[in-house]
Amino acid sequence: MLEQVKDIDFGTPRRVSAQEVTLEIDGETVTVAAGTSLMRAAMDAGIQVPKLCATDSLEPFGSCRLCLVEIEGRKGFPASCTTPAEAGMKVRTQTPKLQSLRKGVMELYISDHPLDCLTCSANGDCELQDMAGVTGLREVRYGLDGANHLKSPKDESNPYFTFDASKCIVCNRCVRACEETQGTFALTIQGRGFESRVSPGQNQPFMDSECVSCGACVQACPTATLQEKTVILLGQPEHSKITTCAYCGVGCAFKAEMKGNEVVRMVPWKDGKANEGHACIKGRFAWGYATHKDRRTKPMIRKNISDPWQEVSWDEAINYAASEFRRIQAKHGQDSIGGITSSRCTNEETYLVQKLVRAAFGNNNVDTCARVCHSPTGYGLGQTFGTSAGTQTFKSVEKADVILVIGANPSAAHPVFASRMKKRLREGARLIVIDPRQIDLVDSPHIQADYHLQLKPGTNVAVITSLAHVVVTEGLLAEAYIAERCDDTSFQQWREFVARPENSPEAMAPVTGVPAETTRAAARLYATGGNAAIYYGLGVTEHAQGSTMVIGIANLAMATGNVGREGVGVNPLRGQNNVQGACDMGSFPHELPGYRHISDTTVRNQFEAAWGVTLNPEPGLRIPNMLDAAQAGTFLGLYCEGEDIVQSDPNTQHVTASLMAMECIVVQDLFLNETAKYAHVFLPGSSFLEKDGTFTNAERRISRVRKVMPPQAGLSDWEVTVKLANALGYPMDYAHPRDIMAEIASLTPSFQGVTYAKIEKHGSVQWPCNEDTEALGTEIMHVDQFVRGKGRFIITQYVATDEKVTRKFPLILTTGRILSQYNVGAQTRRTDNSQWHSEDRLEIHPHDAEERSIRQDDWVGIESRAGQTVLRAVVTERMQPGVLYTTFHFPESGANVITTDNSDWATNCPEYKVTAVQVMPVAQPSEWQKSYSRFNTEQLALAKAAPPLDAASAAVAR
Ligand code: SF4
Ligand code: SF4
Ligand code: SF4
Ligand code: FES
Numbered sequence: 001m002l003e004q005v006k007d008i009d010f011g012t013p014r015r016v017s018a019q020e021v022t023l024e025i026d027g028e029t030v031t032v033a034a035g036t037s038l039m040r041a042a043m044d045a046g047i048q049v050p051k052l053c054a055t056d057s058l059e060p061f062g063s064c065r066l067c068l069v070e071i072e073g074r075k076g077f078p079a080s081c082t083t084p085a086e087a088g089m090k091v092r093t094q095t096p097k098l099q100s101l102r103k104g105v106m107e108l109y110i111s112d113h114p115l116d117c118l119t120c121s122a123n124g125d126c127e128l129q130d131m132a133g134v135t136g137l138r139e140v141r142y143g144l145d146g147a148n149h150l151k152s153p154k155d156e157s158n159p160y161f162t163f164d165a166s167k168c169i170v171c172n173r174c175v176r177a178c179e180e181t182q183g184t185f186a187l188t189i190q191g192r193g194f195e196s197r198v199s200p201g202q203n204q205p206f207m208d209s210e211c212v213s214c215g216a217c218v219q220a221c222p223t224a225t226l227q228e229k230t231v232i233l234l235g236q237p238e239h240s241k242i243t244t245c246a247y248c249g250v251g252c253a254f255k256a257e258m259k260g261n262e263v264v265r266m267v268p269w270k271d272g273k274a275n276e277g278h279a280c281i282k283g284r285f286a287w288g289y290a291t292h293k294d295r296r297t298k299p300m301i302r303k304n305i306s307d308p309w310q311e312v313s314w315d316e317a318i319n320y321a322a323s324e325f326r327r328i329q330a331k332h333g334q335d336s337i338g339g340i341t342s343s344r345c346t347n348e349e350t351y352l353v354q355k356l357v358r359a360a361f362g363n364n365n366v367d368t369c370a371r372v373c374h375s376p377t378g379y380g381l382g383q384t385f386g387t388s389a390g391t392q393t394f395k396s397v398e399k400a401d402v403i404l405v406i407g408a409n410p411s412a413a414h415p416v417f418a419s420r421m422k423k424r425l426r427e428g429a430r431l432i433v434i435d436p437r438q439i440d441l442v443d444s445p446h447i448q449a450d451y452h453l454q455l456k457p458g459t460n461v462a463v464i465t466s467l468a469h470v471v472v473t474e475g476l477l478a479e480a481y482i483a484e485r486c487d488d489t490s491f492q493q494w495r496e497f498v499a500r501p502e503n504s505p506e507a508m509a510p511v512t513g514v515p516a517e518t519t520r521a522a523a524r525l526y527a528t529g530g531n532a533a534i535y536y537g538l539g540v541t542e543h544a545q546g547s548t549m550v551i552g553i554a555n556l557a558m559a560t561g562n563v564g565r566e567g568v569g570v571n572p573l574r575g576q577n578n579v580q581g582a583c584d585m586g587s588f589p590h591e592l593p594g595y596r597h598i599s600d601t602t603v604r605n606q607f608e609a610a611w612g613v614t615l616n617p618e619p620g621l622r623i624p625n626m627l628d629a630a631q632a633g634t635f636l637g638l639y640c641e642g643e644d645i646v647q648s649d650p651n652t653q654h655v656t657a658s659l660m661a662m663e664c665i666v667v668q669d670l671f672l673n674e675t676a677k678y679a680h681v682f683l684p685g686s687s688f689l690e691k692d693g694t695f696t697n698a699e700r701r702i703s704r705v706r707k708v709m710p711p712q713a714g715l716s717d718w719e720v721t722v723k724l725a726n727a728l729g730y731p732m733d734y735a736h737p738r739d740i741m742a743e744i745a746s747l748t749p750s751f752q753g754v755t756y757a758k759i760e761k762h763g764s765v766q767w768p769c770n771e772d773t774e775a776l777g778t779e780i781m782h783v784d785q786f787v788r789g790k791g792r793f794i795i796t797q798y799v800a801t802d803e804k805v806t807r808k809f810p811l812i813l814t815t816g817r818i819l820s821q822y823n824v825g826a827q828t829r830r831t832d833n834s835q836w837h838s839e840d841r842l843e844i845h846p847h848d849a850e851e852r853s854i855r856q857d858d859w860v861g862i863e864s865r866a867g868q869t870v871l872r873a874v875v876t877e878r879m880q881p882g883v884l885y886t887t888f889h890f891p892e893s894g895a896n897v898i899t900t901d902n903s904d905w906a907t908n909c910p911e912y913k914v915t916a917v918q919v920m921p922v923a924q925p926s927e928w929q930k931s932y933s934r935f936n937t938e939q940l941a942l943a944k945a946a947p948p949l950d951a952a953s954a955a956v957a958r
Helices: 038-044 096-110 127-134 173-182 216-220 229-234 281-285 314-332 347-361 375-384 394-399 415-426 460-473 479-485 488-498 505-512 516-528 546-559 579-584 601-611 623-632 652-661 717-727 737-747 756-762 846-851 927-944 949-957
Strands: 020-025 028-033 090-092 161-164 187-190 197-200 226-228 239-244 253-259 262-268 337-341 366-368 402-406 430-434 451-453 532-536 569-572 637-641 664-669 681-684 693-696 701-705 764-766 811-816 841-844 859-863 868-875 883-887 915-921
Touching: 020 038, 028 038, 038 090, 096 127, 161 229, 173 187, 173 216, 173 415, 216 226, 226 229, 229 262, 239 701, 262 281, 281 415, 314 337, 314 637, 314 664, 314 681, 314 717, 337 347, 337 623, 347 366, 347 579, 347 601, 347 637, 347 693, 347 717, 347 737, 375 546, 375 569, 394 415, 394 532, 402 415, 402 516, 430 516, 451 516, 460 488, 460 505, 460 516, 460 546, 479 546, 488 546, 505 516, 532 546, 546 569, 579 693, 601 737, 623 652, 637 717, 664 717, 693 737, 701 756, 737 756, 756 764, 841 846, 841 859, 846 868, 868 927
Parallel strands: 020 090, 337 366, 337 637, 402 430, 402 532, 430 451, 532 569, 637 664, 664 681, 811 883, 841 868
Antiparallel strands: 020 028, 161 226, 187 197, 239 253, 253 262, 693 701, 701 764, 811 915, 841 883, 859 868, 859 915
């Protein structure tokens, strides 16, 4: 039987209190936490009170008057949603008087509502319809001819939902959802009394307003006023399954609501611990790419990249790839091939790719796209705390008093967490932002950063060390915490180092561009403002000193005692859905699953026994090393699953030249992505809707990905890797991803207690999950002691990047993301999200623009020592003079043609955030763009011409 996951609406939010009250409702005795509404207490007793304006994700509002109750000894009919339960109360929810009052309320609503229930898109899922039934409404005495809003126009401007004002009952749920849940404040109620109507902005269409299309209002609406267009098109869903968003590292849980094998809508799951029923535009609406016509669903092969692609069977494609890999190894040695896995893949898929490389390829040449985002987090937190992971749950931010955001733009890249953070900030938590740009958080509705340290790109380490200088020299250290929890020798050395005058805010100000007084004030606030939590992103890691900066952050948190309890901690905001998992699963060349070095004989022996092979004790090649080795002629075969290095990695021309030097590139992906255009074998991938597995979010939370439709190409990604291993002569045999997880758990101490059964039961599990932890794993890390024992301080000497501004390249380009697009854009570009952002633009300060006669929307040539490209200009004061910004979501933009191959000293994470450039107005695309356009057209034609199976076999045999 098809599953249908039911949500129960308790009417008002859960209250937490040590105090309890016992009362009687309709003769039932019920005990609830103090502060609980009568409506929710009644639900606890199994009694549903009619309601319209209340829902348990929002604070009660008390406007519809449908939930009236009688309380013994009290006059009148209070609203149960806004009346708190009190000890000894005797409440009645169903009396003839109440019934009559409610019927009267409903009559008024219905007299101004179109009576088209049978053809309404919400038919069967409308709370107004339900309440008409519950209250026994049979007629509307006022008739339907009075003043009404039945002719109010529809707003269809948003591509994902409609706003049909004629159906609005002005319950205010949408307005409150936008304020309380999302924190955007895009909606208001305009007018008074009968004239009051919901309005985006100042009576604007949704698309012209501040709305960010998170959909919280649509979900909150009890009628068909705000309705998903897919529901209008397809009708109400028939069944549903819980799964996990495949976009960012927040890892929101969703209920995929289906009709047959078709998704009708994605509804954020309220029991999902990462998101508690909220979502952003990407997860909620941008899933149409899964069935986009660009999907390639047939395996394809070709001998040379100038040949047409030929569609073949799975077996032919896999056998061809395996024979090519073995041929290359026979000729050029065992180390001449490798694999790249992706943070978009499930844990199980990633585990299998690294196993394939280590056991079947017989080398450690495996890497992941975490190389280019959070590898410095792995190094920095591993060195200081002993493990590479965020220390908190997202919920922990609700207990933070000071929030320090460094090099992250959560409103764009981690929107659901941003909403949670904004809620805490509106409650009064203080905010410090360290970022070269004026990101949204610095000044957004009801939020104003206390301090914005608008540093020059590339000077993070100077800033963090000068913050530490203030903590040490102004006596703000958490001495007792340090004495108990941290290594004394390293602390003493660090203290002496940061206290040096050259590390003071005054000495560093000319370097960082941050006024010394601002740095001092921020340090004082962080150290003395109560629970202080750090959230950081790629603006920290993607630098030549990325690892040093992560260490600096860990030092600061330890020095102020801000690790190991709720409300504090060090939290890397992971970019992609499974960055954490990809790292955990051993996809770096030097580490086996669970961050254990490949040179550790005991660990290696364990894997050798389980896998039945001898493992190479030497770390293999990282992605940049693979590319260099390709050009040197020693690395000639690559298996690349779910990753698009041509678009995402720096110095595009170096990447493409390296790929052209290889003999067999196997790409496994949903689309013929930029890397696939250089490939010899294409293996169709499966979207997150087409497979089972798990993702691990930035909280270390392992959640299930569930198959809701069959794989379009017939196989899920993990099955393809299994087939490839077998074709290479290394047997793999799993019936289901749960078996892969069982193997992971048996070989990885921090996953020992992780099973699919446990995840099914509890919804999710946070690692470490072993015999020392509770069943659900570990919410907060380093509680009594650090994973490594004593926390280790490490000196963070600021070293200016080699990427310096010069007369030739006088400006600094930094890169980042935008809300509606995701990473290389392969998914979001194939959805209506492109209506918000259809091209990458160059942001430039008015001063820099004026000096170069650049106006809004002008085409601007951007040149670095790596290459040239052309983008249109956005002239904005979000930028500081001397600094430019762009996104990298469109291949033709060539943002990474500009970025250089400078990288982090410890991990090779590219220095995306600092590229010295010059810009000038131009009239035509760059040479690279012209050649990209030609190559792209050719490659699409070669794929289009793919001949059928038999012809293909003959061609490859030739
Ligand atoms: S979609 Fe989100 S941002 Fe837009 S109006 Fe609704 S709640 Fe507000
Ligand atoms: S749009 Fe929906 S949620 Fe908003 S006031 Fe109207 S009926 Fe209520
Ligand atoms: S916040 Fe991230 S995980 Fe959540 S819905 Fe948006 S993209 Fe998906
Ligand atoms: S549900 Fe209580 S007043 Fe509307």
